[in-house]
Amino acid sequence: MDVSISTQEGRAILRVAGRMDATTAPQFERECAALIESGERHLVAELSDLEYISSAGLRIFLATAKKLKPLEGEIRICGMSGLVREVFSLSGFISLFAIYPSLDEALAARP
Amino acid sequence: MKPLPRDRDAAIRLPATDASIETAGARVDAILSALGVSRERALRIELALEELLVNIVSYAYPADGPGDFEILIAPSADAITLTVTDWGRPFNPLEADPPRTGDGIDDREPGGLGIHLVRELARSVRYERAGDANRIAFTFPTGGTSG
Numbered sequence: 001m002d003v004s005i006s007t008q009e010g011r012a013i014l015r016v017a018g019r020m021d022a023t024t025a026p027q028f029e030r031e032c033a034a035l036i037e038s039g040e041r042h043l044v045a046e047l048s049d050l051e052y053i054s055s056a057g058l059r060i061f062l063a064t065a066k067k068l069k070p071l072e073g074e075i076r077i078c079g080m081s082g083l084v085r086e087v088f089s090l091s092g093f094i095s096l097f098a099i100y101p102s103l104d105e106a107l108a109a110r111p
Numbered sequence: 112m113k114p115l116p117r118d119r120d121a122a123i124r125l126p127a128t129d130a131s132i133e134t135a136g137a138r139v140d141a142i143l144s145a146l147g148v149s150r151e152r153a154l155r156i157e158l159a160l161e162e163l164l165v166n167i168v169s170y171a172y173p174a175d176g177p178g179d180f181e182i183l184i185a186p187s188a189d190a191i192t193l194t195v196t197d198w199g200r201p202f203n204p205l206e207a208d209p210p211r212t213g214d215g216i217d218d219r220e221p222g223g224l225g226i227h228l229v230r231e232l233a234r235s236v237r238y239e240r241a242g243d244a245n246r247i248a249f250t251f252p253t254g255g256t257s258g
Contacts, residue, residue, distance in 0.1 A: 021132075021133075021136070021161055022129070022132055022133075022161060022165050023129070023132065023133045051154060052154050052157070052158065054158050054161045054162060054165075054225070054228070055162060055165075055221070055224040055225040055228060056161075056165065058221065058224055059221040059224075062216070062219060062221055063221070065216055066216065066217075069216065069217075082151065082154075083151070083154050083155060083158070086232075087158070087228060090212075090227070090228060090231045090232070091210070091212060091224050091227065091228065092210070092211075092212025092213060092214070092219075095213075096215070096216045096219060
């Protein structure tokens with residue numbers, strides 16, 4: 001799994017590629033935690049190059065959302081397809097997150 | 112479906128450790144690829160396998176206690192069955208309560224999602240206690256696009 005981080009329109013964008021599994025999910029957790037610690041409140045996870053996510057990855061999304069909520073922040077998700085979208089859907093996570101087809105739409109949407 | 116390559120074991124036995132989950136995943140990935148299973152289908156099979164192995168590594172054996180898991184891969188004409196065995200305490204993960212997928216973010220807990228995904232993705236999944244072993248077999252179709 002590769003995670004690259006950039007900032008655009010006041011939001012921290014995490015582009016995640018490859019596989020988020022039990023082995024790699026902690027790396028994503030560290031990246032999210034570091035951004036929140038550095039004061040970022042509005043994260044966007046761009047997942048168009050993510051081909052695999054297991055429950056270990058879902059846990060990190062849930063934990064990050066729970067961390068951001070009392071800080072009046074959020075993590076938006078965009079670019080999901082294939083198995084990743086299916087896993088979010090089967091888990092009921094689709095309704096827990098603000099999900100957008102593309103990064104542009106995730107950045108353009110109002111809170 | 113291609114026959115299993117003769118030089119590649121369709122049985123994988125490893126110590127039940129975190130590191131073995133990745134090792135097992137890579138070896139199963141190679142076997143599925145050699146069998147001609149589509150990438151899309153292989154990812155689903157590997158997801159189900161990962162969720163079951165995480166359970167075994169976390170719960171089957173006493174902390175720091177030794178123990179193994181074993182994966183058998185059995186392809187048939189239109190499906191593939193993986194059987195995962197451990198020799199830990201009796202534990203049927205299929206008896207766990209399903210996650211409350213309709214809850215809001217404050218009420219959602221991460222537990223139970225893994226087995227839920229196995230149930231939802233696989234065509235069938237069954238558990239048996241066989242002697243001193245826990246055995247879970249799950250089946251995915253290998254034709255078509257769903258299941």
